[in-house]
């Protein structure tokens with residue numbers, strides 16, 4: 404395979420065990436450069452654990468994670484992570500939070516203003532996190548996640564704590580940012596409509612049963628053009644496929 408056709412991310416045989424309990428095993432999939440892929444599955448099936456394993460956080464998982472054919476052995480600034488809550492440092496300004504990867508007070512970095520404009524927050528560069536709404540704080544977290552210009556951004560239910568209107572706005576911001584920066588996205592979400600709205604592909608992680616570890620049980624391709632119409636009958640069929648997959652899971 405030539406380097407240009409190789410996937411950006413290649414996950415092979417990934418497994419995570421806590422003591423004698425296996426959360427998931429034999430997880431293998433690729434992400435092409437620029438692809439947006441969602442990971443769905445019932446609560447507790449191991450989505451966050453899988454995301455952390457790909458990010459190289461919290462110890463060693465079995466299997467391999469290759470980024471452009473390079474084996475990852477721990478956290479990398481080429482892989483950014485955004486969590487459900489913004490996790491901003493309360494004593495630093497918005498600008499200093501965004502540029503934190505460059506050092507503690509680097510908010511004057513010119514890339515900060517570009518990112519603030521992209522997430523629609525130019526007016527709050529000197530504000531402290533406590534002065535922001537939840538949706539604004541999550542937009543700052545998005546800007547911080549992109550500051551290091553990662554090839555891959557992993558997002559763990561990033562919009563679940565905001566209202567429906569803000570959520571829809573943040574989804575649009577994420578799509579625009581991914582497009583503008585050429586960032587590949589792996590997004591964990593509970594919301595099948597969010598997955599169908601945003602993704603090129605959706606992976607369904609099945610939960611571990613009594614003797615059965617979690618695995619990628621289903622993969623669907625979402626070929627509909629963007630902007631997507633979730634009322635499109637083709638979307639209903641994809642939603643049904645995902646729901647069937649969840650219903651036939653062992654839990």
Ligand SMILES: Nc1ncnc2c1ncn2[C@@H]1O[C@H](COP(=O)(O)OP(=O)(O)OP(=O)(O)O)[C@@H](O)[C@H]1O
Nearest residue numbers: 421426444445446447448449450451452453461593
């Ligand atoms: N550090 C740990 N030690 C022991 N068990 C853990 C640890 N981290 C996660 N687990 C277990 O792994 C399983 C999967 O947890 P995880 O948080 O990945 O699920 P999830 O799919 O993200 O759930 P949710 O949708 O509720 O966020 C759970 O049973 C959890 O208790």
Ligand SMILES: [Mg+2]
Nearest residue numbers: 450451452559
């Ligand atoms: Mg989780």
